[in-house]
Amino acid sequence: MEILLAILVGVLYTAGTYMVLRRSILKFIIGLIFLSNATNLLVFLSAGLTAGKPAFVEDATTTSGQIADPLPQALVLTAVVIGFGLTVFALALKLKFFETTGTDDLDQLKKTDKQ
Amino acid sequence: MTAIVLPILVPFLFILAFIAIKSHRIAQALSIIGSSILLVLSLYLFFQVKDQGILTLNMGGWKAPMGITLVIDYFSALMLVVTAVIGLAITIYTLYYLPGQHQHTRFYVFFFALMMGVNGAFTTGDVFNLYVWFEVILISSFILIIIGHSKAQLEGGIKYMALNLIGSLLFLAGLGLLYGKTGTLNMAHLAEILRTDPQSTLINSSTALFFIAFGIKAAVFPLFFWLPASYHTPNITVTALFAGLLTKVGVYALIRFFTLFFVQDQSFWLSTMAVIAGLTMVIGGMAASAHYDIRRILSYHIISQIGYMIMGLAIFTPLAIAGAIFFMLHNMIAKTNTFLVAGVIHRSQGSFHLKEVGGLLKQNPLLAILFIIPAFALVGVPPLSGFFPKFMLIKAGIEAQDYLIVAAAVITAMFTLYSKIKIWNQAFLKKDPSSSQLNIRKSLWVPHLIPLIILALVSVFLGLFAATIFDYTMAAAQQLIDPSDYIHHVLNNQ
Numbered sequence: 001m002e003i004l005l006a007i008l009v010g011v012l013y014t015a016g017t018y019m020v021l022r023r024s025i026l027k028f029i030i031g032l033i034f035l036s037n038a039t040n041l042l043v044f045l046s047a048g049l050t051a052g053k054p055a056f057v058e059d060a061t062t063t064s065g066q067i068a069d070p071l072p073q074a075l076v077l078t079a080v081v082i083g084f085g086l087t088v089f090a091l092a093l094k095l096k097f098f099e100t101t102g103t104d105d106l107d108q109l110k111k112t113d114k115q
Numbered sequence: 116m117t118a119i120v121l122p123i124l125v126p127f128l129f130i131l132a133f134i135a136i137k138s139h140r141i142a143q144a145l146s147i148i149g150s151s152i153l154l155v156l157s158l159y160l161f162f163q164v165k166d167q168g169i170l171t172l173n174m175g176g177w178k179a180p181m182g183i184t185l186v187i188d189y190f191s192a193l194m195l196v197v198t199a200v201i202g203l204a205i206t207i208y209t210l211y212y213l214p215g216q217h218q219h220t221r222f223y224v225f226f227f228a229l230m231m232g233v234n235g236a237f238t239t240g241d242v243f244n245l246y247v248w249f250e251v252i253l254i255s256s257f258i259l260i261i262i263g264h265s266k267a268q269l270e271g272g273i274k275y276m277a278l279n280l281i282g283s284l285l286f287l288a289g290l291g292l293l294y295g296k297t298g299t300l301n302m303a304h305l306a307e308i309l310r311t312d313p314q315s316t317l318i319n320s321s322t323a324l325f326f327i328a329f330g331i332k333a334a335v336f337p338l339f340f341w342l343p344a345s346y347h348t349p350n351i352t353v354t355a356l357f358a359g360l361l362t363k364v365g366v367y368a369l370i371r372f373f374t375l376f377f378v379q380d381q382s383f384w385l386s387t388m389a390v391i392a393g394l395t396m397v398i399g400g401m402a403a404s405a406h407y408d409i410r411r412i413l414s415y416h417i418i419s420q421i422g423y424m425i426m427g428l429a430i431f432t433p434l435a436i437a438g439a440i441f442f443m444l445h446n447m448i449a450k451t452n453t454f455l456v457a458g459v460i461h462r463s464q465g466s467f468h469l470k471e472v473g474g475l476l477k478q479n480p481l482l483a484i485l486f487i488i489p490a491f492a493l494v495g496v497p498p499l500s501g502f503f504p505k506f507m508l509i510k511a512g513i514e515a516q517d518y519l520i521v522a523a524a525v526i527t528a529m530f531t532l533y534s535k536i537k538i539w540n541q542a543f544l545k546k547d548p549s550s551s552q553l554n555i556r557k558s559l560w561v562p563h564l565i566p567l568i569i570l571a572l573v574s575v576f577l578g579l580f581a582a583t584i585f586d587y588t589m590a591a592a593q594q595l596i597d598p599s600d601y602i603h604h605v606l607n608n609q
Contacts, residue, residue: 020281025273032280039284043291047298072294075243079287082250089257090276096261097269112271112344 005045012038023106025097029090036083040076047072116163116170119185119238121156122195125149126231133224142220146206149227153234154199161192165587169594169604171240179606180304186240186605189591190440194237194367197447200573201359202230204451204566205352211563212352212458222262228255229356236364240605242290242300245368249286249332253279256361259353260345271348278341282331289324296321303605306376306598322377322384329372332365335425336394339418343402346417347410347467351458354410358417359451363443366424370439373428374595381431389429393523396422400530407469409457409542412534413450419527420446420493426524427508430515436592438507441584445492445500445577452489452570456482459567460542469538474547483543485564488571490535492578495528500577503585 012034019031047069055070098104129149136142164170164187174183187195206226213222232251239245261272294300296317297308309318327338334342342362346354373384399419406412424446427439457467459482464472476483492499495506505528512521577584594600 028277032277032284035281035284039288039291042288043294046291046295048295071300072291075291075294078243078247082247086250086254086280089254090280093257093261093269093272093276096264097273100264100266100269109270109273112267112274112348 009038009041024104025094040079044072044076119172122234126227129227133220146223150202150206154203157195157199161196164192171608180301183244184240185238188594191237197444201451204570205356208566225255225258233360240302260349267348271345275341275345282328285324286328289321293321303602306602309376329365329369334362334418336391343414346414355451355454358454359447375598385429389520392422392425392429393520396523396527400527403534409467430511432511433592435511437588438504440588440591442504448573449489449492455567456486469541472542473545476543485567492574494532498578500574503581
């Protein structure tokens with residue numbers, strides 16, 4: 001399971017990097033979504049997976065390995081929510097930019113870098 | 116110490132209030148009350164730290180490595196005080212310098228959200244909590260930068276958003292790997308584990324990710340391109356706020372992480388930082404000399420000054436770290452002040468471009484004095500605030516025999532002087548060019564200059580009482596170099 005997920009994380013990072021380098025702003029944002037999901041999976045995965053065990057148990061005496069670590073789950077949950085909010089903001093900004101300038105091409109964004 | 120939570124809680128309550136309030140007048144009054152409360156609070160906390168040493172608070176009653184801990188040591192306390200001073204100056208500035216659409220209570224909502232995020236980042240003792248505060252800062256700064264929806268702002272906003280989002284993803288990835296390796300995210304607990312752990316190679320993957328993430332935040336040499344592309348687009352009040360606070364949060368995180376727990380393979384990381392610091396300084400300084408828009412000159416200037424702070428961290432002696440902290444205190448105040456002066460120039464002359472403004476020395480001698488103070492402070496003229504930290508950094512560099520970085524620092528001081536003289540010659544000494552006579556000019560009154568006067572007085576104060584400030588920054592540096600006190604306070608606090 002770890003290996004499958006690790007491959008998935010790698011594929012998502014590759015796809016995300018590719019999309020971030022595209023010229024369209026929308027594709028750039030799709031790339032960010034890929035990267036964000038890859039990172040969330042990486043955080044979840046790096047703490048180690050404990051399959052089929054609950055994160056919270058009533059009896060406090062259980063040893064490690066018998067319960068899943070709740071912390072990475074909580075971290076990922078928070079990170080997913082934050083990532084979702086930021087993605088929505090990015091899309092709204094892209095929409096506003098498109099309404100104002102009528103372009104979706106990142107190569108047109110040169111005005112603020114000029115002298 | 117339950118009071119530690121107040122620098123976060125108070126802005127939060129004000130955010131709620133500003134969502135409910137519709138009237139501009141009440142909102143303006145309330146914002147000044149809010150930032151005054153924050154200033155009093157941060158001064159109170161600073162004196163508590165001075166009396167009692169490091170303060171900690173376990174949120175929700177969960178004991179140290181498990182729950183989120185808030186920690187205030189000298190370094191955090193000093194940063195909180197300066198943040199509050201800047202916040203107060205900016206809220207007074209908004210009374211006169213926010214045009215139409217900005218004067219919505221919305222501005223204050225996100226202003227206090229930003230203050231909450233910055234205060235949270237300075238007080239937290241937990242890596243994931245720091246990530247959350249970074250996101251709070253990020254989302255509120257996204258909105259502040261595009262308030263007004265002009266073309267340039269939207270374009271600058273996209274550039275700002277793009278690089279900063281990637282930076283925060285790298286932060287999260289580094290954090291996940293760090294948790295996987297150590298099983299904790301409490302900074303003191305991490306320090307306890309990593310300072311005794313011999314396996315440095317495994318940690319380096321996290322270290323690299325954190326270094327790049329904070330490097331993007333702090334706008335160091337190869338990663339700074341979002342800053343000059345976006346900082347000159349929003350309203351000058353917003354730019355001044357960002358210039359004072361945002362990049363310094365990145366520098367704060369770098370100093371905190373690389374003194375507290377990323378101490379393995381230190382020689383490699385510190386020499387990398389020294390190279391980056393030198394390049395940041397020189398390239399930022401050179402780029403600043405090439406521009407004619409005041410805001411762009413000052414934006415590149417932020418970058419070159421970040422180099423000095425990283426230089427202090429790279430030399431890594433108590434004197435150098437103290438110099439870096441003193442430099443941060445001075446730079447946050449003086450940098451914000453120069454941007455506020457730029458805003459006043461724009462108000463009285465209708466332009467930010469140096470070729471279109473002029474004759475301000477005759478029109479408004481008080482403004483000239485108020486420009487000279489932060490400009491001389493940034494150049495490093497004694498007895499203003501910039502001289503002493505630069506002296507400390509260069510002395511520490513010579514003692515550590517890092518002559519190249521010292522040379523870079525001295526050369527950059529020349530660039531700084533050059534760009535300040537350029538602004539002085541063009542905006543203040545030169546005759547008023549006739550083209551801008553057509554613009555509608557607004558007259559200036561002394562009340563308009565109050566925030567500038569406050570910050571200029573703080574700059575003078577930091578210079579005149581440098582010995583006292585030096586003692587505080589030295590104490591902060593000692594706490595950072597030898598974190599056993601920090602670890603003990605956090606982990607044994609009941």
